[in-house]
Amino acid sequence: MQIFRCPTCSEKIYFNNTTCRCGEEVTFDPDRQAMLIGMTGCANRSKIGCNWVAENGQFCRSCAMTVTVPDLGNPENIELWARTEGAKRWMLANLARWGWFTPDDPGARPMFRLLSEHTSAGDANVIMGHADGVITINVVEASDSVRSERRENLGELYRTMLGHMRHEMAHFLQLRLAEDAVFLEGFRALFGDERADYGEALKKHYASPGQPGERFITSYATAHPHEDWAETIAHLLHLVDLLDSAASTGLGLPSGPPEGYDAYADDDAQNVITMAVEIAIAINHVNRAMDLPDLYPFVLPSGVREKLAFAVDHLKLNNSR
Structure with missing residues (x-):
């Protein structure tokens, strides 16, 4: 992520800021990729700290994609909703750098159902996933303690709300890209035939999880071509943003x-x-000096790198216009 500058005093402003140190209120424009002053802010600014420009006189581009918010009758869900929307805005701002969901992008937009396991009527079962352009996210995962416990229980190396957003969005991006026969041909050559029975594939995976080996970024990626793509794209977005953030700080x-x-x-x-990867390895080494977990605890074999390169070539909508 870039580091921005206040239009009034040129002080550094970070992506989630709503106010500069000089006191100027700022609003983020995802198309200009800049912090602006004097703009109409999103209607959710006071509710959840959304700092984006309103696009329809009420909501910003990101908040307008949310069709369901968590049960706000449970007070804890307000903060969880705010954190979840923050991760969504971060992801969408990154994708806008490649032309996704901008005014020049004529394609469909995803819809988000942001649900909570904890409601005013009691606990509910929430399954995160993507189906036909609708992304369902469990906002309880925005809790650091809940997410840490689940990561430990599932034996995962990495689990964040931004990671969930990137993974589920990857399914939507595949849906869009699959409209192109050239993409599909290349996809099937690298990831496999996505028409294979998804439910049956997941049953087999959970019964006997596959090993990543030389071709997959995670064990879950071995389950089905859809999940291989989603895991690969999530990691691509991690890596590009990691590098961009490093560059922005010098x-x-x-x-x-x-x-x-x-x-x-x-x-x-x-x-x-x-x-x-070189930046990640260096930061991993620094983190170990503080007895902290590795920033990026993954290895990228040649088979995975080939998939990442394929994804970069197809995700850049800016290059196709």
């Missing part, structure tokens, strides 16, 4: 990123991946 190694580098504009996918 953090780098002798091998890069160079001053002024834009990870989203780099057409050399292998260069992006290599630099991101």
Whole structure:
């Protein structure tokens, strides 16, 4: 993520800020990728701290995609909703750098159902996932303690709300991209035939989880081509944003990123991946000095890198216009 500047005093402003240190109220415009002043803010600004520009006189682009909010009769859900929407805005701002969901993008938009296990009527079962353009997210996962416990119980190396958003959005992006026969041909050559029975594949996976090996980024990616794609895209978005964030702070190694580098504009996918991994390894080493978990605890074998490069080539809508 970039670091922005206040239009009034040029002080640094971070993505979630609503006010500059100088006292100026700021609003984020995802198309200009800039913090602005004097703009009409989203109707959810006072409710959940949304700092985006209103696009229809009421809601911003991100909040307008939310068709269901969690039961606000349970007070804890307000903060969980706010954190969940924050992760969604971060993801959408990243994707806008590649042209997704901008005014120039004529394609369909996803809809989000943000539900909570904890309602005013008692606990409910919420299953996160994507179906026909609708993404369901369990906002309880925005709780650090809940997410940490589930990560431990499931033996996962990484589990965050932003990670959930990127994974489920990847399913939607595949739905859009699959309208192109060229994409489908390349997809099936690398990821497999997505028409294979999904339910049966998941049953087999949970009964006997596969090993990532040389071709998959995680065990879950082995379950079905849909999940291989979703896991791969989530990691691609992690890596590109990691590299872009490092560049925006001036953090780098002798091998890069160079001053002024834009990870989203780099057409050399292998260069992006290599630099991101090198930065991640360096930060992993620094984290260990503080006895903290690795920033990026994954290995990217050649088979995974090939899939990542394929994804970069197809996700850049800016390059197709």
